[in-house]
Amino acid sequence: MTSGLSVENLAYRYGAKEALKGVSFQLEAGEFGALLGPNGAGKSTLFSLLTRLFTAPQGRISIAGHDMGRTPRAALARMGVVFQSSTLDMDLSVKQNLSYFAALHGIAGREAARRSDGALERMNMAERAHERVRDLNGGHRRRTEIARALLHDPAVLLLDEPTVGLDAAARQSITSHVHQLCADQGLTVLWATHLTDEVYDSDHLVLLHQGQILQDGNVGELRSESTLSDHFLNLTGARA
Ligand SMILES: Nc1ncnc2c1ncn2[C@@H]1O[C@H](COP(=O)(O)OP(=O)(O)OP(=O)(O)O)[C@@H](O)[C@H]1O
Numbered sequence: 246m247t248s249g250l251s252v253e254n255l256a257y258r259y260g261a262k263e264a265l266k267g268v269s270f271q272l273e274a275g276e277f278g279a280l281l282g283p284n285g286a287g288k289s290t291l292f293s294l295l296t297r298l299f300t301a302p303q304g305r306i307s308i309a310g311h312d313m314g315r316t317p318r319a320a321l322a323r324m325g326v327v328f329q330s331s332t333l334d335m336d337l338s339v340k341q342n343l344s345y346f347a348a349l350h351g352i353a354g355r356e357a358a359r360r361s362d363g364a365l366e367r368m369n370m371a372e373r374a375h376e377r378v379r380d381l382n383g384g385h386r387r388r389t390e391i392a393r394a395l396l397h398d399p400a401v402l403l404l405d406e407p408t409v410g411l412d413a414a415a416r417q418s419i420t421s422h423v424h425q426l427c428a429d430q431g432l433t434v435l436w437a438t439h440l441t442d443e444v445y446d447s448d449h450l451v452l453l454h455q456g457q458i459l460q461d462g463n464v465g466e467l468r469s470e471s472t473l474s475d476h477f478l479n480l481t482g483a484r485a
Pocket residue numbers: 259262263264282283284285286287288289290291
């Protein structure tokens with residue numbers, strides 16, 4: 246059993262539509278998993294199962310060794326999530342947003358302040374702690390959300406297309422920062438995207454297409470001589 250993320254034989258259907266058809270993959274501690282798939286591949290459905298928004302009718306999810314079906318609280322406690330749409334309160338400061346989230350996790354007082362400072366530090370946001378979210382640019386808002394997701398010190402961080410709406414510089418900077426968190430701190434990341442330039446050769450590719458895993462393994466080895474973008478196009482017929 247991995248101390249990262251393990252998914253075994255997950256399936257999900259919306260009525261007659263099979264959105265996931267027996268999906269399995271595993272990410273070890275410290276691995277950056279790039280979940281790549283064209284529109285309709287099943288990425289959002291997979292995220293909904295991983296975050297327990299939907300209950301998996303079949304298969305197994307394990308987060309840092311905790312089984313989501315049998316011990317959901319323990320599994321969710323080891324997971325941080327950044328959803329595609331922002332859920333920050335625009336009129337609160339960065340730090341107030343984090344304190345509020347800490348309180349939801351039952352963390353208060355000095356411990357909440359210590360954790361907020363640590364999480365903001367990890368995202369290079371410490372100097373913006375007292376700025377109002379509304380006054381931040383898109384990249385800094387995203388960093389705030391990632392810091393908030395790290396507050397309870399998760400082992401596994403899930404991000405659903407976290408760079409949507411950001412300019413190229415902010416996108417590159419956040420992508421590289423989260424890769425660094427994996428490498429330096431042993432965080433396991435699952436990063437859903439359809440942008441191949443956010444994926445590094447050292448990443449673990451999970452290529453999802455029509456509800457099935459087409460490829461699962463090291464990006465550099467899988468793409469070989471092609472660019473990842475051409476590789477993706479050859480396999481899925483879709484442009485990345
Ligand atoms: N509520 C629903 N009812 C019926 N079919 C659905 C529903 N939600 C999603 N689907 C279908 O399930 C499949 C997987 O959808 P999903 O949203 O998980 O894909 P995705 O990879 O996240 O795509 P996108 O990048 O466009 O968000 C698609 O064929 C989609 O049309």
